[in-house]
Amino acid sequence: MTRIPxxxxxLSREKESxxxxxxxxxxxxxxxxxxxxERNRARRAAGEARAAAERAVIEAGAAVPMLADRRIDLKGLVKVESVRIGERNIAGVRLPVVEDVRIALRPYGRFARPHWVDEVVRRLAxxxxxxxxxxxxxxxxxLLERAVTRTAQRVNLFDKVLIPQAERNIRRILVAIGDSDRAAVVGAKIAKRKRVAHESGEADA
Incomplete structure (x- = not known):
């Protein structure tokens, strides 16, 4: 245990703390x-977003079964050109937010590929x-997971360490001050009795 004055x-510092x-x-x-x-909401939102992305791919295949035709080259038709990410502040945590997604569609000859390629491109985008x-x-x-962990650690630090430590220090100091005050009173009484006795002895002489 750290020794404190x-x-x-x-005592005043510990009470302030x-x-x-x-x-x-x-x-x-x-x-x-x-x-x-917020983390729980974000988990649900992320799960829904991931499920929606997977569902879009599945639905593309279901709606356009001709995707299985390997003779039709669909590579490079859809390309993510740029993504703009913004931020929003939640309880002091800056979270990324998609503000804009630009998707480039590679031109393709409508006579060189079947008409259903249009639908494939739309769904892939x-x-x-x-x-x-x-x-x-x-x-x-x-990000929210890390913020929750850090904040929970700080809560525990105050609740389990700093506040109980300050309370213990205050009790120790109060006991020490009380002992010192009592010792001072006892010392003063002893000194007074000695002085009275000394004065009484001088008077008898």
Missing amino acids: LNKAQ LAAGRRFLPALDLKRQQLMA LAARLRIEAEVAERGVA
């Missing part, structure tokens, strides 16, 4: 709860956009 100045910890802990715990709630949104949502979940 057992005096009134240290305890008061600050008790003020700060409820706000910190509220932040932890907010982050946990949608799937690409949804996949990006899912990946960004999952990044947000990871």
